[in-house]
Amino acid sequence: METATDIVLLALLAATAVGLVRIRNLFAVVMLAGIYSLLSAGLFTVLDAVDVAFTEAAVGAGISTVLFLGALALVGHREKKPTRTGRMQVLPLAVVLITGAALVYGTMDLPPFGDAAxxxxxxxxxxxxxxxxxxxxxxxxxxxxxxxxxxxxxxxxxxxxxxxxxxxxxxxxxxxxxxxxxxxxxxxxxxx
Amino acid sequence: MMSELLSQVVGSYNYWIVVFLMMTGFYILISRGNLIKKLVGLNVFQTSVFMLYISLGKITGGTAPILVDDPEALYSNPLPHVLILTAIVVGIATTSVGLALAVRIKEAYGTVEEDEINEIEAGIDDRRAPGRAALRGP
Amino acid sequence: MREELVLRVGAKVLAPFIVAFALYVHFHGDYSPGGGFQAGVILVAAFVLLVLVYGLEAVQQVLPPRFVQACAAVGVLLYAGTGIVTMLLGANYLGYNVLAHDPEHGQHYGILLVEAGVLITVFGVMATIFYHLAGRGRSE
Known part of the structure:
Protein backbone atom coordinates (compact mmCIF):
# COMPACT_ATOMS: atom_id res chain seq x y z
CA MET A 1 0.00 0.00 0.00
CA GLU A 2 2.75 2.38 1.02
CA THR A 3 4.69 1.44 -2.09
CA ALA A 4 1.70 2.01 -4.36
CA THR A 5 1.05 5.45 -2.86
CA ASP A 6 4.72 6.29 -3.29
CA ILE A 7 4.65 5.31 -6.97
CA VAL A 8 1.43 7.22 -7.71
CA LEU A 9 2.53 10.38 -5.92
CA LEU A 10 5.89 10.45 -7.69
CA ALA A 11 4.17 9.94 -11.06
CA LEU A 12 1.81 12.83 -10.32
CA LEU A 13 4.77 14.99 -9.31
CA ALA A 14 6.52 14.23 -12.60
CA ALA A 15 3.34 15.12 -14.54
CA THR A 16 2.97 18.38 -12.59
CA ALA A 17 6.59 19.28 -13.31
CA VAL A 18 6.05 18.79 -17.05
CA GLY A 19 2.99 21.04 -16.78
CA LEU A 20 5.13 23.67 -15.07
CA VAL A 21 7.51 23.71 -18.04
CA ARG A 22 4.78 23.98 -20.67
CA ILE A 23 2.28 26.47 -19.18
CA ARG A 24 2.95 30.11 -20.02
CA ASN A 25 0.34 31.86 -17.88
CA LEU A 26 2.27 32.59 -14.69
CA PHE A 27 -0.84 32.57 -12.49
CA ALA A 28 -1.49 28.98 -13.57
CA VAL A 29 2.20 28.19 -13.01
CA VAL A 30 2.09 29.49 -9.44
CA MET A 31 -1.09 27.55 -8.64
CA LEU A 32 0.44 24.42 -10.17
CA ALA A 33 3.55 24.98 -8.05
CA GLY A 34 1.26 24.99 -5.00
CA ILE A 35 -0.18 21.64 -6.11
CA TYR A 36 3.37 20.39 -6.62
CA SER A 37 4.20 21.36 -3.03
CA LEU A 38 1.08 19.68 -1.67
CA LEU A 39 1.87 16.47 -3.57
CA SER A 40 5.40 16.48 -2.23
CA ALA A 41 3.99 16.97 1.28
CA GLY A 42 1.95 13.82 0.70
CA LEU A 43 5.06 12.03 -0.45
CA PHE A 44 6.95 13.10 2.68
CA THR A 45 4.14 11.65 4.82
CA VAL A 46 4.43 8.31 3.02
CA LEU A 47 8.19 8.38 3.59
CA ASP A 48 7.64 8.82 7.38
CA ALA A 49 8.82 12.44 7.47
CA VAL A 50 5.70 13.88 9.11
CA ASP A 51 7.41 17.02 10.41
CA VAL A 52 8.80 17.79 6.96
CA ALA A 53 5.40 17.14 5.36
CA PHE A 54 3.79 19.57 7.78
CA THR A 55 6.37 22.24 7.00
CA GLU A 56 6.14 21.70 3.25
CA ALA A 57 2.33 21.93 3.34
CA ALA A 58 2.37 25.13 5.41
CA VAL A 59 5.31 26.82 3.66
CA GLY A 60 5.33 25.46 0.10
CA ALA A 61 1.61 25.26 -0.56
CA GLY A 62 0.64 28.15 1.73
CA ILE A 63 2.94 31.12 2.25
CA SER A 64 5.05 30.49 -0.84
CA THR A 65 1.99 30.67 -3.11
CA VAL A 66 0.84 33.90 -1.43
CA LEU A 67 4.27 35.52 -1.85
CA PHE A 68 4.49 34.46 -5.51
CA LEU A 69 1.01 35.87 -6.17
CA GLY A 70 1.98 39.10 -4.43
CA ALA A 71 5.02 39.39 -6.69
CA LEU A 72 2.97 38.52 -9.80
CA ALA A 73 0.57 41.36 -9.05
CA LEU A 74 3.59 43.68 -9.33
CA VAL A 75 5.42 42.21 -12.33
CA GLY A 76 2.53 40.95 -14.49
CA HIS A 77 1.48 37.39 -15.18
CA ARG A 78 2.29 36.86 -18.86
CA GLU A 79 5.38 35.01 -19.85
CA LYS A 80 6.69 36.11 -23.24
CA LYS A 81 6.82 33.50 -25.99
CA PRO A 82 10.37 32.30 -26.45
CA THR A 83 11.89 34.11 -29.43
CA ARG A 84 15.10 32.15 -29.52
CA THR A 85 16.31 30.27 -32.56
CA GLY A 86 16.19 26.48 -32.75
CA ARG A 87 19.79 26.00 -31.68
CA MET A 88 19.25 28.04 -28.52
CA GLN A 89 16.35 25.79 -27.49
CA VAL A 90 18.22 22.57 -28.15
CA LEU A 91 21.21 23.58 -26.05
CA PRO A 92 19.41 23.63 -22.63
CA LEU A 93 17.75 20.31 -23.46
CA ALA A 94 21.12 18.74 -24.29
CA VAL A 95 22.66 20.07 -21.07
CA VAL A 96 19.75 18.72 -19.02
CA LEU A 97 19.79 15.29 -20.70
CA ILE A 98 23.54 14.83 -20.23
CA THR A 99 23.43 15.98 -16.59
CA GLY A 100 20.42 13.75 -15.94
CA ALA A 101 22.14 10.74 -17.47
CA ALA A 102 25.17 11.35 -15.26
CA LEU A 103 22.95 11.59 -12.17
CA VAL A 104 21.04 8.39 -13.05
CA TYR A 105 24.41 6.68 -13.43
CA GLY A 106 25.24 8.03 -9.97
CA THR A 107 22.07 6.53 -8.46
CA MET A 108 23.38 3.06 -9.37
CA ASP A 109 25.85 3.37 -6.50
CA LEU A 110 23.30 4.58 -3.94
CA PRO A 111 22.43 2.07 -1.19
CA PRO A 112 19.16 0.17 -1.74
CA PHE A 113 16.04 2.16 -0.89
CA GLY A 114 14.59 1.50 2.56
CA ASP A 115 17.24 -0.97 3.76
CA ALA A 116 17.75 -0.69 7.52
CA ALA A 117 21.41 -1.74 7.11
CA MET B 1 11.99 -12.92 -3.59
CA MET B 2 9.29 -11.23 -5.63
CA SER B 3 8.80 -8.47 -3.06
CA GLU B 4 12.56 -8.05 -2.82
CA LEU B 5 12.77 -7.49 -6.54
CA LEU B 6 9.83 -5.09 -6.36
CA SER B 7 11.41 -3.04 -3.58
CA GLN B 8 14.62 -2.87 -5.61
CA VAL B 9 12.72 -1.46 -8.57
CA VAL B 10 10.79 0.93 -6.33
CA GLY B 11 14.03 2.15 -4.77
CA SER B 12 15.56 3.05 -8.10
CA TYR B 13 12.20 4.48 -9.18
CA ASN B 14 12.32 6.97 -6.30
CA TYR B 15 15.80 8.12 -7.22
CA TRP B 16 15.03 8.30 -10.93
CA ILE B 17 11.91 10.41 -10.48
CA VAL B 18 13.91 12.68 -8.19
CA VAL B 19 16.53 13.05 -10.93
CA PHE B 20 13.75 13.72 -13.46
CA LEU B 21 12.23 16.46 -11.27
CA MET B 22 15.67 17.93 -10.63
CA MET B 23 16.38 18.12 -14.35
CA THR B 24 12.92 19.58 -15.05
CA GLY B 25 13.62 22.38 -12.60
CA PHE B 26 17.07 22.86 -14.10
CA TYR B 27 15.57 23.00 -17.60
CA ILE B 28 13.04 25.68 -16.57
CA LEU B 29 15.90 27.61 -15.00
CA ILE B 30 18.16 27.67 -18.05
CA SER B 31 15.66 27.69 -20.92
CA ARG B 32 13.07 30.25 -19.79
CA GLY B 33 13.74 33.98 -19.81
CA ASN B 34 11.06 35.09 -17.36
CA LEU B 35 12.56 35.69 -13.91
CA ILE B 36 9.47 34.51 -12.00
CA LYS B 37 9.40 31.30 -14.04
CA LYS B 38 13.08 30.81 -13.24
CA LEU B 39 12.30 31.10 -9.52
CA VAL B 40 9.58 28.44 -9.88
CA GLY B 41 12.15 26.24 -11.61
CA LEU B 42 14.58 26.78 -8.74
CA ASN B 43 11.85 25.76 -6.29
CA VAL B 44 11.16 22.56 -8.25
CA PHE B 45 14.87 21.76 -8.20
CA GLN B 46 15.05 22.48 -4.48
CA THR B 47 12.06 20.29 -3.61
CA SER B 48 13.56 17.41 -5.58
CA VAL B 49 16.67 17.60 -3.41
CA PHE B 50 14.43 17.44 -0.33
CA MET B 51 12.82 14.30 -1.75
CA LEU B 52 16.22 12.72 -2.32
CA TYR B 53 17.21 13.30 1.32
CA ILE B 54 13.91 12.02 2.69
CA SER B 55 14.07 8.94 0.41
CA LEU B 56 17.53 8.15 1.78
CA GLY B 57 16.21 8.39 5.36
CA LYS B 58 13.29 6.01 4.82
CA ILE B 59 13.44 2.51 6.30
CA THR B 60 10.98 -0.01 4.85
CA GLY B 61 8.42 -0.98 7.46
CA GLY B 62 9.56 1.86 9.69
CA THR B 63 7.42 4.51 11.29
CA ALA B 64 7.73 8.24 11.88
CA PRO B 65 10.47 9.06 14.43
CA ILE B 66 8.13 9.88 17.30
CA LEU B 67 8.91 7.50 20.16
CA VAL B 68 6.20 5.04 21.16
CA ASP B 69 6.07 2.51 24.02
CA ASP B 70 6.68 -0.51 21.81
CA PRO B 71 10.39 -1.45 22.25
CA GLU B 72 10.37 -3.33 18.94
CA ALA B 73 9.30 -0.26 16.94
CA LEU B 74 11.44 0.56 13.92
CA TYR B 75 11.88 4.28 13.23
CA SER B 76 12.96 5.98 10.04
CA ASN B 77 16.10 8.09 10.25
CA PRO B 78 15.28 11.44 11.92
CA LEU B 79 18.45 13.23 10.81
CA PRO B 80 17.46 14.03 7.19
CA HIS B 81 14.08 15.23 8.48
CA VAL B 82 15.74 17.83 10.68
CA LEU B 83 18.04 19.03 7.91
CA ILE B 84 15.22 19.33 5.38
CA LEU B 85 12.72 20.90 7.77
CA THR B 86 14.96 23.90 8.31
CA ALA B 87 15.99 23.92 4.65
CA ILE B 88 12.35 24.38 3.56
CA VAL B 89 11.95 27.52 5.66
CA VAL B 90 15.31 28.90 4.56
CA GLY B 91 14.27 28.08 0.98
CA ILE B 92 11.14 30.22 1.11
CA ALA B 93 13.08 33.04 2.78
CA THR B 94 15.69 33.09 0.01
CA THR B 95 12.99 32.70 -2.66
CA SER B 96 11.31 35.83 -1.35
CA VAL B 97 14.61 37.72 -1.67
CA GLY B 98 14.58 36.56 -5.31
CA LEU B 99 11.00 37.81 -5.71
CA ALA B 100 11.97 41.16 -4.22
CA LEU B 101 14.83 41.40 -6.74
CA ALA B 102 12.41 40.60 -9.57
CA VAL B 103 10.08 43.36 -8.38
CA ARG B 104 12.93 45.87 -8.31
CA ILE B 105 14.09 44.79 -11.78
CA LYS B 106 10.54 45.27 -13.07
CA GLU B 107 10.51 48.79 -11.61
CA ALA B 108 13.90 49.66 -13.07
CA TYR B 109 13.55 48.12 -16.55
CA GLY B 110 9.79 47.75 -17.01
CA THR B 111 10.15 44.04 -17.73
CA VAL B 112 11.27 40.77 -16.12
CA GLU B 113 12.18 39.06 -19.39
CA GLU B 114 15.88 38.31 -19.55
CA ASP B 115 16.43 39.10 -23.26
CA GLU B 116 14.59 42.45 -23.05
CA ILE B 117 16.72 43.42 -20.05
CA ASN B 118 19.83 42.47 -22.03
CA GLU B 119 18.70 44.64 -24.95
CA ILE B 120 18.13 47.63 -22.69
CA GLU B 121 21.53 47.11 -21.06
CA ALA B 122 23.18 46.83 -24.48
CA GLY B 123 21.50 50.08 -25.52
CA ILE B 124 22.84 51.85 -22.46
CA ASP B 125 26.34 50.53 -23.14
CA ASP B 126 26.17 51.73 -26.76
CA ARG B 127 25.29 55.24 -25.68
CA ARG B 128 28.21 55.33 -23.24
CA ALA B 129 30.74 53.81 -25.64
CA PRO B 130 29.55 54.03 -29.27
CA GLY B 131 32.59 52.12 -30.51
CA ARG B 132 31.39 48.91 -28.90
CA ALA B 133 28.22 48.82 -30.96
CA ALA B 134 30.30 48.96 -34.14
CA LEU B 135 32.45 46.07 -32.90
CA ARG B 136 29.34 43.95 -32.29
CA GLY B 137 28.17 44.51 -35.87
CA PRO B 138 24.61 45.08 -37.06
CA MET C 1 -13.78 42.48 -1.67
CA ARG C 2 -14.83 44.99 0.97
CA GLU C 3 -18.56 44.26 0.50
CA GLU C 4 -18.52 40.46 0.74
CA LEU C 5 -20.39 39.75 3.96
CA VAL C 6 -19.73 36.00 4.01
CA LEU C 7 -16.00 36.50 3.52
CA ARG C 8 -15.77 39.22 6.14
CA VAL C 9 -17.60 37.22 8.79
CA GLY C 10 -15.91 33.96 7.78
CA ALA C 11 -12.44 35.45 8.04
CA LYS C 12 -13.23 37.00 11.40
CA VAL C 13 -14.45 33.65 12.74
CA LEU C 14 -11.58 31.62 11.28
CA ALA C 15 -8.65 33.84 12.25
CA PRO C 16 -8.67 33.13 16.01
CA PHE C 17 -8.87 29.41 15.38
CA ILE C 18 -5.89 29.57 13.03
CA VAL C 19 -3.94 31.42 15.73
CA ALA C 20 -5.00 28.83 18.33
CA PHE C 21 -3.95 26.02 15.99
CA ALA C 22 -0.58 27.69 15.47
CA LEU C 23 -0.04 27.84 19.23
CA TYR C 24 -1.13 24.19 19.57
CA VAL C 25 1.35 23.17 16.86
CA HIS C 26 4.04 25.13 18.68
CA PHE C 27 3.53 23.88 22.22
CA HIS C 28 2.65 20.33 21.23
CA GLY C 29 5.74 20.09 19.04
CA ASP C 30 7.52 17.90 21.60
CA TYR C 31 4.92 15.16 21.30
CA SER C 32 3.60 15.37 17.74
CA PRO C 33 4.76 16.81 14.43
CA GLY C 34 5.19 20.54 14.69
CA GLY C 35 7.40 23.17 16.24
CA GLY C 36 8.43 26.76 15.88
CA PHE C 37 8.96 26.79 12.11
CA GLN C 38 5.52 25.42 11.24
CA ALA C 39 3.73 27.42 13.93
CA GLY C 40 5.30 30.69 12.77
CA VAL C 41 4.13 30.12 9.22
CA ILE C 42 0.59 29.16 10.30
CA LEU C 43 0.44 32.25 12.51
CA VAL C 44 1.28 34.42 9.51
CA ALA C 45 -1.41 32.64 7.48
CA ALA C 46 -4.07 33.97 9.89
CA PHE C 47 -2.97 37.56 9.20
CA VAL C 48 -2.63 36.93 5.46
CA LEU C 49 -6.28 35.84 5.46
CA LEU C 50 -7.28 39.03 7.25
CA VAL C 51 -5.26 41.16 4.81
CA LEU C 52 -6.97 39.50 1.84
CA VAL C 53 -10.43 40.27 3.22
CA TYR C 54 -10.03 43.51 5.17
CA GLY C 55 -7.16 45.16 3.33
CA LEU C 56 -3.61 45.93 4.32
CA GLU C 57 -4.26 49.19 6.18
CA ALA C 58 -6.76 47.67 8.61
CA VAL C 59 -4.46 44.79 9.51
CA GLN C 60 -1.41 47.03 9.84
CA GLN C 61 -3.24 48.97 12.55
CA VAL C 62 -3.51 45.75 14.56
CA LEU C 63 -0.07 44.43 13.64
CA PRO C 64 2.20 47.39 12.82
CA PRO C 65 5.08 46.76 10.39
CA ARG C 66 7.57 48.01 12.95
CA PHE C 67 6.32 45.41 15.42
CA VAL C 68 6.82 42.47 13.06
CA GLN C 69 10.25 43.79 12.09
CA ALA C 70 11.16 43.88 15.77
CA CYS C 71 9.81 40.31 16.13
CA ALA C 72 12.22 39.06 13.49
CA ALA C 73 15.17 40.40 15.48
CA VAL C 74 13.84 39.51 18.94
CA GLY C 75 13.48 35.84 18.00
CA VAL C 76 17.11 35.53 16.95
CA LEU C 77 18.18 37.36 20.11
CA LEU C 78 16.07 35.01 22.25
CA TYR C 79 17.70 32.00 20.59
CA ALA C 80 21.23 33.35 20.94
CA GLY C 81 20.46 34.69 24.44
CA THR C 82 19.47 31.20 25.61
CA GLY C 83 22.94 30.07 24.61
CA ILE C 84 24.54 32.94 26.53
CA VAL C 85 22.49 32.15 29.65
CA THR C 86 23.61 28.53 29.60
CA MET C 87 27.20 29.72 29.24
CA LEU C 88 26.80 32.04 32.23
CA LEU C 89 25.40 29.12 34.21
CA GLY C 90 28.59 27.18 33.50
CA ALA C 91 27.61 24.86 30.67
CA ASN C 92 28.47 24.92 26.97
CA TYR C 93 26.73 27.28 24.56
CA LEU C 94 23.15 25.95 24.16
CA GLY C 95 23.79 23.16 26.72
CA TYR C 96 20.36 23.22 28.33
CA ASN C 97 21.02 20.78 31.19
CA VAL C 98 21.85 23.58 33.63
CA LEU C 99 18.64 25.56 33.09
CA ALA C 100 16.85 23.62 35.87
CA HIS C 101 17.82 21.36 38.79
CA ASP C 102 16.94 18.28 36.79
CA PRO C 103 18.80 17.97 33.47
CA GLU C 104 15.69 16.64 31.74
CA HIS C 105 13.66 19.66 32.87
CA GLY C 106 16.51 21.86 31.77
CA GLN C 107 16.28 20.34 28.31
CA HIS C 108 12.53 21.01 28.29
CA TYR C 109 13.00 24.68 29.20
CA GLY C 110 15.81 25.05 26.69
CA ILE C 111 13.81 23.54 23.83
CA LEU C 112 10.82 25.70 24.77
CA LEU C 113 12.88 28.91 24.75
CA VAL C 114 14.69 28.07 21.54
CA GLU C 115 11.51 27.06 19.74
CA ALA C 116 9.86 30.27 20.93
CA GLY C 117 12.76 32.17 19.37
CA VAL C 118 12.25 30.29 16.10
CA LEU C 119 8.49 30.97 16.20
CA ILE C 120 8.93 34.71 16.76
CA THR C 121 11.59 35.03 14.06
CA VAL C 122 9.72 33.05 11.42
CA PHE C 123 6.52 34.97 12.18
CA GLY C 124 8.28 38.33 12.03
CA VAL C 125 10.22 37.50 8.87
CA MET C 126 7.29 36.09 6.91
CA ALA C 127 4.99 38.95 7.96
CA THR C 128 7.65 41.52 7.02
CA ILE C 129 8.16 39.98 3.59
CA PHE C 130 4.42 39.74 3.01
CA TYR C 131 3.87 43.37 4.04
CA HIS C 132 6.60 44.55 1.69
CA LEU C 133 5.29 42.60 -1.31
CA ALA C 134 1.62 43.36 -0.63
CA GLY C 135 2.17 47.04 0.17
CA ARG C 136 4.29 47.69 -2.92
CA GLY C 137 2.80 49.86 -5.64
CA ARG C 138 -0.04 51.23 -3.49
CA SER C 139 1.70 54.43 -2.49
CA GLU C 140 2.17 55.51 -6.10
Missing part, protein backbone atom coordinates in the same frame (compact mmCIF):
# COMPACT_ATOMS: atom_id res chain seq x y z
CA UNK A 118 22.33 1.36 5.06
CA UNK A 119 25.29 3.22 6.56
CA UNK A 120 23.30 6.46 6.79
CA UNK A 121 21.01 4.91 9.42
CA UNK A 122 23.78 4.19 11.92
CA UNK A 123 26.22 6.09 14.10
CA UNK A 124 24.46 9.38 15.08
CA UNK A 125 20.95 8.34 14.02
CA UNK A 126 21.07 5.32 16.35
CA UNK A 127 22.25 7.51 19.20
CA UNK A 128 19.42 9.99 18.66
CA UNK A 129 16.75 7.28 18.57
CA UNK A 130 18.06 5.37 21.59
CA UNK A 131 19.09 8.18 23.90
CA UNK A 132 16.55 10.94 23.19
CA UNK A 133 14.12 9.62 25.77
CA UNK A 134 16.73 9.55 28.57
CA UNK A 135 18.75 12.61 27.62
CA UNK A 136 16.05 14.99 26.39
CA UNK A 137 12.78 13.45 27.52
CA UNK A 138 10.63 14.40 24.54
CA UNK A 139 9.04 11.73 22.32
CA UNK A 140 9.40 13.62 19.04
CA UNK A 141 12.99 12.85 18.06
CA UNK A 142 12.92 15.44 15.26
CA UNK A 143 12.20 18.23 17.74
CA UNK A 144 14.91 16.94 20.09
CA UNK A 145 17.53 16.85 17.34
CA UNK A 146 16.40 20.18 15.90
CA UNK A 147 16.42 22.18 19.11
CA UNK A 148 18.91 20.38 21.30
CA UNK A 149 21.40 18.03 19.63
CA UNK A 150 21.78 20.27 16.60
CA UNK A 151 20.89 23.58 18.21
CA UNK A 152 23.80 25.39 16.53
CA UNK A 153 22.54 24.32 13.14
CA UNK A 154 19.04 25.62 13.81
CA UNK A 155 20.41 28.87 15.17
CA UNK A 156 22.30 29.36 11.92
CA UNK A 157 19.15 28.68 9.92
CA UNK A 158 17.16 31.15 12.02
CA UNK A 159 19.82 33.76 11.38
CA UNK A 160 19.66 33.09 7.63
CA UNK A 161 15.88 33.57 7.69
CA UNK A 162 16.38 36.83 9.55
CA UNK A 163 19.01 37.93 7.04
CA UNK A 164 16.54 37.24 4.22
CA UNK A 165 14.02 39.56 5.85
CA UNK A 166 16.70 42.26 6.09
CA UNK A 167 17.47 41.72 2.41
CA UNK A 168 13.83 42.12 1.38
CA UNK A 169 13.53 45.24 3.56
CA UNK A 170 16.59 46.77 1.90
CA UNK A 171 15.34 45.93 -1.59
CA UNK A 172 11.72 47.00 -1.20
CA UNK A 173 11.88 49.31 1.79
CA UNK A 174 12.19 52.61 -0.04
CA UNK A 175 8.65 52.75 -1.39
CA UNK A 176 7.74 52.27 -5.04
CA UNK A 177 9.75 54.28 -7.55
CA UNK A 178 9.08 55.03 -11.19
CA UNK A 179 11.26 53.66 -13.95
CA UNK A 180 14.53 55.48 -13.86
CA UNK A 181 14.01 58.80 -15.61
CA UNK A 182 12.66 57.30 -18.85
CA UNK A 183 16.23 56.41 -19.81
CA UNK A 184 15.36 52.82 -20.64
CA UNK A 185 12.80 53.41 -23.45
CA UNK A 186 14.93 56.16 -25.01
CA UNK A 187 17.94 53.85 -25.31
CA UNK A 188 15.70 51.14 -26.71
CA UNK A 189 14.71 53.33 -29.66
CA UNK A 190 18.33 54.34 -30.20
CA UNK A 191 19.58 50.78 -30.50
CA UNK A 192 17.05 49.95 -33.18
Missing amino acids: NPVHHRVADHYLEETYHEIGVPNVVTAVLASYRGYDTMGETTVVFAAAVGVMLLLGGGARRRRGGAAPASESESE
